[in-house]
Amino acid sequence: MTEDIRAAVAAERRDQAELLAGLTEEQWDAPSLCEGWRVKEVVAHTTLPFRSSGWRVLLEMLKSGGRFNHASDRMARKDAAALSTHDLVETLRANIDHPWTPPGGGATGALSHDVIHGLDITVALGLDRRVPEERLRLVLDGMKPSNVKYFGADLDGKRLEATDLDWTFGEGTPVRGLAQDLLLVVCGRRLPPGRLS
Numbered sequence: 001m002t003e004d005i006r007a008a009v010a011a012e013r014r015d016q017a018e019l020l021a022g023l024t025e026e027q028w029d030a031p032s033l034c035e036g037w038r039v040k041e042v043v044a045h046t047t048l049p050f051r052s053s054g055w056r057v058l059l060e061m062l063k064s065g066g067r068f069n070h071a072s073d074r075m076a077r078k079d080a081a082a083l084s085t086h087d088l089v090e091t092l093r094a095n096i097d098h099p100w101t102p103p104g105g106g107a108t109g110a111l112s113h114d115v116i117h118g119l120d121i122t123v124a125l126g127l128d129r130r131v132p133e134e135r136l137r138l139v140l141d142g143m144k145p146s147n148v149k150y151f152g153a154d155l156d157g158k159r160l161e162a163t164d165l166d167w168t169f170g171e172g173t174p175v176r177g178l179a180q181d182l183l184l185v186v187c188g189r190r191l192p193p194g195r196l197s
Contacts, residue, residue: 005107008135010096012114017092019122019129020085028085033120033189037076040088044079045072046117047091049100051079112139116187119180123191131180133165140167140179143186151188160185 020043032042048057057071064070083091102109115131116139122129131139148155157172162179169186177185177196184191 002107005111005138006097006099008138009107009111009114011132012111012118012135013092013096016114016118017089017096019118019127020092021089023085023125025085027125030125032124033184033191034117036073037120038080039121039125040080040085041076042117042120043085043088043092044083045076046114047088047095048072048075048079050091050095050098108138108142111135112142115139115180116183119184120189123181123184123189123195126192130178136179136183137165137167140165140169140183143169143183147186148188151186153186153188155186 023039028040029038031037032039034042034045037045052075057075060071060075061068064074100110101107102113105112115135118129119131121127155170158170159172159174160167160169160182161174161176162168162182163176165179167179167182169182175182175185175196177191181191181195185196
């Protein structure tokens with residue numbers, strides 16, 4: 001199973017590298033669904049594990065009083081300012097098979113990280129990219145109430161119902177949309193109008 005997930009991670013990174021290589025500079029500078037980050041900061045964040053040592057991350061965490069999100073934000077902004085869009089795409093291309101996993105997340109956590117942040121970019125830019133179903137299902141199957149709490153999503157009294165896959169999450173008033181859009185809702189993202197019903 002882990003080999004299958006690793007293959008899915010590599011395929012997702014390969015697809016994203018191709019997509020990113022085709023973006024204009026204006027698109028790189030456009031806002032993403034990650035609050036306060038442009039597309040460039042998102043890619044700086046997703047490629048951070050390939051470029052930075054654990055010592056750098058630990059030092060930044062100490063500077064931030066142990067607040068990971070604070071440290072992550074600072075590193076993404078600093079790296080986005082220092083690196084060109086070409087540098088970021090080439091870093092991703094060179095690390096298609098990199099074994100990084102988020103702490104406690106395993107290979108599925110790495111896939112989730114890449115898929116969710118990829119959607120932060122494509123949905124914000126209005127690009128019609130669908131995450132392949134087998135990858136999306138692996139991520140959706142890993143979603144738990146703890147994810148909702150971590151991301152601060154308000155899903156009380158809501159039942160997310162995918163219109164393209166057999167997937168639901170939560171209980172209450174139905175909220176319907178594409179499975180990948182609902183994944184973003186679980187992650188606390190604000191979607192453009194008209195994507196949910």
